[in-house]
Amino acid sequence: MSTFNGQIEEIRHISVDSFEDIACKCYFLSHCHSDHMRGLENLSQISSPLYTTSLSALIIQKKYPSINVQILEYGCPMNIKFMDDEDKEVQFIVTALNATGHCLGACMLLFQLEGLDILYTGDFRISLKHAQNINVLKEIKNYGSLILYLDTTFLSQSYKHFPTQHESSNKVIEIIDKHLSQSSSHRVCLQPSARYGYERLLTDINKKFKERVYIHEEAVYDQYLVISDLSSCITRDVLNSRISLKPSFVNDSNGKAIDKNTLNIKLSAIYWRNWNKNCPFECIDESKKSVRVCYATHNSESELRDFVTFLEPKSIVPTVMPDSFQEKEIMRAMIRSMIKSFKGIVEDPKPKNRFKRLRTINSQKCVEQISKKLKK
Numbered sequence: 001m002s003t004f005n006g007q008i009e010e011i012r013h014i015s016v017d018s019f020e021d022i023a024c025k026c027y028f029l030s031h032c033h034s035d036h037m038r039g040l041e042n043l044s045q046i047s048s049p050l051y052t053t054s055l056s057a058l059i060i061q062k063k064y065p066s067i068n069v070q071i072l073e074y075g076c077p078m079n080i081k082f083m084d085d086e087d088k089e090v091q092f093i094v095t096a097l098n099a100t101g102h103c104l105g106a107c108m109l110l111f112q113l114e115g116l117d118i119l120y121t122g123d124f125r126i127s128l129k130h131a132q133n134i135n136v137l138k139e140i141k142n143y144g145s146l147i148l149y150l151d152t153t154f155l156s157q158s159y160k161h162f163p164t165q166h167e168s169s170n171k172v173i174e175i176i177d178k179h180l181s182q183s184s185s186h187r188v189c190l191q192p193s194a195r196y197g198y199e200r201l202l203t204d205i206n207k208k209f210k211e212r213v214y215i216h217e218e219a220v221y222d223q224y225l226v227i228s229d230l231s232s233c234i235t236r237d238v239l240n241s242r243i244s245l246k247p248s249f250v251n252d253s254n255g256k257a258i259d260k261n262t263l264n265i266k267l268s269a270i271y272w273r274n275w276n277k278n279c280p281f282e283c284i285d286e287s288k289k290s291v292r293v294c295y296a297t298h299n300s301e302s303e304l305r306d307f308v309t310f311l312e313p314k315s316i317v318p319t320v321m322p323d324s325f326q327e328k329e330i331m332r333a334m335i336r337s338m339i340k341s342f343k344g345i346v347e348d349p350k351p352k353n354r355f356k357r358l359r360t361i362n363s364q365k366c367v368e369q370i371s372k373k374l375k376k
């Protein structure tokens with residue numbers, strides 16, 4: 001759960017994934033999970049732009065049509081320029097990176113000023129084994145002065161490992177297969193812990209069973225319909241689907257599909273504390289009416305360590321902090337241990353009201369250079 005207050009300390013007057021301060025000149029949204037959208041309704045009252053990806057824009061505009069949404073295309077640097085309250089120009093470049101593996105429309109945000117690169121990861125689950133991500137990250141690593149705002153959701157010794165999404169997906173398919181094979185009246189209901197982030201699972205299920213998944217939430221169904229890979233995998237016809245998707249927090253009165261032959265499959269990561277690679281990652285729920293499967297959409301501790309070690313950032317700002325003082329101290333110590341080999345700095349996520357003065361940059365030249373580098 002993000003605890004980030006939205007302030008990128010090095011850039012004045014902007015806010016990322018937090019919309020409670022309406023005095024900012026522009027806003028950025030990494031993805032459409034509620035903990036990253038706090039106060040978003042406030043933007044309907046002001047004209048300041050909100051920059052996000054086209055898929056996230058689709059979700060936002062449906063709910064808040066008067067927000068001034070501007071689209072960030074993946075991998076295309078955009079020059080942002082505005083005058084601050086003292087009539088001084090603030091200028092930087094932002095690029096949305098399609099390297100999160102977290103949910104529909106999610107992006108990392110790369111902010112670039114002269115001599116300073118800031119990567120805000122948003123929420124993410126990526127394996128460094130994925131070559132398509134590596135190229136972008138290699139380039140960022142070469143920038144050399146990286147400040148990393150890092151998704152630290154599972155930066156804890158209790159969550160050292162998670163199965164890969166591919167393994168989790170195969171496990172879910174195996175469970176569905178076993179249950180549905182009992183009779184044509186048997187059904188399964190997937191119950192993820194978040195509204196978005198299980199899109200890959202839907203396509204995997206469709207491939208295996210040649211059956212469309214019933215989407216309980218009409219608004220989500222409408223959003224999925226515009227994505228060509230997903231539109232052929234989903235339905236709103238409850239009578240013609242034996243597999244359905246309903247997030248665990250949704251109270252939907254359309255429960256006709258839930259009966260004694262329906263198996264609920266609860267998908268989450270937080271339940272799987274102290275899981276290791278020798279353990280199963282499915283179990284019968286306490287109610288004995290459900291099966292739990294570990295399906296992580298955030299990096300595990302070991303994956304975070306790999307990511308940080310690869311990028312060697314100059315400093316790290318954690319964007320998810322635990323509640324207690326003691327746990328905060330443990331997290332800071334873990335980050336220090338991760339980066340001690342390359343002399344980085346751990347930053348407290350609280351604002352310190354000290355901002356670097358932006359220098360004038362040749363923005364067009366910079367945009368062209370960055371475009372070239374990212375497309376290599």
Ligand SMILES: [Zn+2]
Pocket residue numbers: 031033102123
């Ligand atoms: Zn998220």
